[in-house]
Amino acid sequence: MMQALKPEQLISWAQRARPGEDVAYFTGDRPSEALRLTARDLHAQGLVAVTTKRAGAGFRYIAQRLEAPRPSQLRARARFNPGQFTRRADGGKCTTRAVLRLLTRAAIRGDACPTNAELARALGLKDAVAASYRVRRLVREGKIRVEEPSPTERRVVTIVATGKSTVRGAL
Structure with missing residues (x-):
């Protein structure tokens, strides 16, 4: 047997x-x-604390009225996120630009191209795969x-904007 209040x-x-x-x-x-x-x-x-208790083959869903919102709930309400993601102003390309900056620096200095693992370590990326993606x-x-x-x-990278390239080097 099911019993339920309406949301209102x-x-x-x-x-x-x-x-x-x-x-x-609700039961x-x-x-x-x-x-x-x-x-x-x-x-x-x-406003309420919710709990459930066994009731035969089903459950009793119970709401208990609280005195006042707890301070943690007031803080949570103040920073409420409606669950919508917002794009960064740069389109999420911050780390990609950082990889380009490191590659450009290596090309200007005449260094060998950093490996994916070295790029990941330098930029704090998760792993070499993340650097490879960028x-x-x-x-x-x-x-x-x-x-x-x-x-x-090592790979040789040419920066299209400047025409500069990294040099060959052994791994």
């Missing part, structure tokens, strides 16, 4: 209930999405050209 009824109860009062807002296997979201929102606002991205954008002379030598 749960909100109304939370507004008029005294601290310490509780209500079983059964699982409340509806709308009812779960309503209970979660009331909990996030610090180098391939620079090639795709037409900012650099890459020659792979042999498996035992």
Whole structure:
């Protein structure tokens, strides 16, 4: 047997209930999405504490009215993130530009091209694969050209904007 309050009824109860009062807002296997979201929102606002208890083959979902929102919940409300991502002003290409800067510096100095592992270490990237991705991205954008002379030598990178190249070197 399933019993459920409507989301509006749960909100109304939370507004008029005294601290310490509780209500079983759903009895059964699982409340509806709308009812779960309503209970979660009331909990996030610090108005209720929610819990479940076994009731025969299902569960009793219980909300208990709290005295006032806890300070941590007030702080959480102040920094609420609606769950929307915002793009960086630079389009997320900050680390790609940093890789280009390191490659340009090596070309200007006449150094050998850094390996992917060296690039990753210098820029704090996760691993050599992350650095490799950014180098391939620079090639795709037409900012650099890459020659792979042999498996035992370092690649030679040419910066398209300046025409400068890194020198060959052994691995």
